[in-house]
Amino acid sequence: MPPSRRAATVPDEANAEQNAARNAILAAARTEFSAKGLAGARVNEIAARAGVNKQLIYYYFGSKEDLYRTALEVVYTEIRSLERSLHLGDMAPAEAMQALIGFSFDYLERHPDFIGMLNHENAQGASHVRASGAIRDTNSPLIELIAKTLKRGIAQKLFRRGIDPVELYVSIAGMSYFFFSNRLTLSSIFSRDLGDAQAVAAYREHVVSFAMAGLRP
Amino acid sequence: MPPSRRAATVPDEANAEQNAARNAILAAARTEFSAKGLAGARVNEIAARAGVNKQLIYYYFGSKEDLYRTALEVVYTEIRSLERSLHLGDMAPAEAMQALIGFSFDYLERHPDFIGMLNHENAQGASHVRASGAIRDTNSPLIELIAKTLKRGIAQKLFRRGIDPVELYVSIAGMSYFFFSNRLTLSSIFSRDLGDAQAVAAYREHVVSFAMAGLRP
Amino acid sequence: MPPSRRAATVPDEANAEQNAARNAILAAARTEFSAKGLAGARVNEIAARAGVNKQLIYYYFGSKEDLYRTALEVVYTEIRSLERSLHLGDMAPAEAMQALIGFSFDYLERHPDFIGMLNHENAQGASHVRASGAIRDTNSPLIELIAKTLKRGIAQKLFRRGIDPVELYVSIAGMSYFFFSNRLTLSSIFSRDLGDAQAVAAYREHVVSFAMAGLRP
Amino acid sequence: MPPSRRAATVPDEANAEQNAARNAILAAARTEFSAKGLAGARVNEIAARAGVNKQLIYYYFGSKEDLYRTALEVVYTEIRSLERSLHLGDMAPAEAMQALIGFSFDYLERHPDFIGMLNHENAQGASHVRASGAIRDTNSPLIELIAKTLKRGIAQKLFRRGIDPVELYVSIAGMSYFFFSNRLTLSSIFSRDLGDAQAVAAYREHVVSFAMAGLRP
């Protein structure tokens, strides 16, 4: 059975060694799809970047769209895995919340691929995210974490009541996401480089303090 | 002189009547480019949507890319024009700030084209925004408005000190932008429809109250 | 009746003034067709070069091909007119023959348009020359001149017998034509600029002396 | 590495079998470009004539222009190869010179492709010949052959002094080239078919005897 017929899942850890070419393709695909989207990406370019023959992409993934879907799933799987490694229960509510906000910010800074793929996916109707059981079914623990942390903070009168965890997540994530996602146009329009390390660090502080202040009772 | 050689500016109000075909093309282009980006958009589709012969696009705009650039400029010109019509000086600082936040939110809700084009532009390196003198030179008055309102609020001890206007703009805009831009993937992942009127209204309230709370001293 | 329906002849001298635009088109057409041939020439380019609206070309000439045919006829008419102004009967045979050879050479040097149009016409099957009654019917007097001059020279024992006037014409014209027509590739291949004035003058002398030597008994 | 990226050289003899499609394209290209030039030639037509899928042309040659350049190089390579097989050193000077003139004539008669491509190339500015290192660097041995033969003939008092080999080459080649290149317009204008075998043979004799006579002291 050709690999492309097998369920499109993340390759087993055990097979990692044997799948060097496959992994190279996936890595190249993430970069390419993130930058240009499904329509704009070029199979040729992905093959060249991965250093493999173009046909190998079809051998492993069946089609450009299947490769896209797989890359999307890999990208989501990665962030879920990291989110799950957050252990905020041990921290005081304020610290926990700061860690959460910081995590959102830092992850986006380090994973421009994730932003790119999400942007294209949304611009295009999010049809692949919707179609992918793998993505839908892998729930993000973040909402739960936020809800619990909020509750603990309210109990200690650190946070005010009535804040919806999903809405809070969206607004916190949005502050970071927009910064990284639209950095280029913003920099151009404000004639102010939002890409250098100092600007990033300053904005990180702003986001944390602004959001924490917004939570006060 | 063929029209495609003329400076790519927004058509004069006076000529609007004479430019029915040109305007139809531009409108169709905004929709198409917003949904699919420069690479994904199809000239055929734009022509069909505009109800004109495909070649007329080349007659008026010279190339797909030039049409894209023009559409981008039109979209920016529109929001700048609306921003300039905001008169916050007459309001009390808190009201003015709320109006500002609300404006950001409402504009994005009503102009999905704007979001789509910006997303694609950023994903692709913002090269066209950077290349367009017309966009770079049309400064946004928002930063000025925010700075003045902040100052007035600080003087009245309503807002705290030390908040950078650009950073404040980015975080406020980000909360709204991310919501609309990523609504589809967020809805899918949270199994909660963020697109219905009620969810939008609720999130609007959240953004305003959250941001206003974040400004308190 | 639109002018394009009128017989495609050279415009009357009398109408020259009124036909400034028409003449400009024809002049531009010669340059353009000579450089790029019928297929390669661009109506747009001809209009731009002539400084007139493109549609005017259709008004005056009906189609690109008709314009081409007219330009071809004009070009042939010009050389015929010059050929007819040669009066070799008054000269001694040797002088007359030298004048003839020189005329061939000099005309081609000064009329690159003529060469270009002929090259394209031949490469393409000479269908327009064949189709044009105007060209076929305007006999070249050169063959007659050559025949008479040969005869006179033979009588004076200056030239040898048995030389066919048409063949002589072809070989004489060929020496000059090839030089100008293929000057660019020849220069490149021999790494020797055949375009400068000195090289042209030297080759002219060579052609005259070589041909005259070839005629000796 | 895609074939179109490989250096545009003549295919190895050894690979001839494996390159059937590529060779068929090249052969068709020569015919098509010779007849219509770079601008006038149609990729569709070349593909049809070669009996291959149109896109294979792009696979092998990258673009229409690259195919043109390659065809030009092949055509030049062929004539150089034949020129190099001429061994005139064994012949007496007069015979050698006659052989040379005859070779020029015969080659052009048998290779209308060569004439067509050269005509278009010159009409268009010879940019491709100039750009091709392969063509520029493959020197023609003819000038050397002519120079040596002239010298030997002069030593034997058969030829006169002071004849430049390049100029001699140009005038000899020109007599033949012009005949074949402009045969169609000449035939039409002189109402005399220069294409039939008899006319060709007669003109060949004329060229040889006329040129040889021109060389006499």
Added chain:
DNA sequence: AATGAATGAGAGTTCATTCAT
């Protein structure tokens, strides 16, 4: 597991030409 050759569909663009005034 891997590759070079080949292809069909369709993309952006060019261009001669016509329409309407």
Added chain:
DNA sequence: TATGAATGAACTCTCATTCAT
């Protein structure tokens, strides 16, 4: 006599995909 708007046909070229080994 002159022009801007509009169009259909055709062109070069791209690209995902398949074939054959």
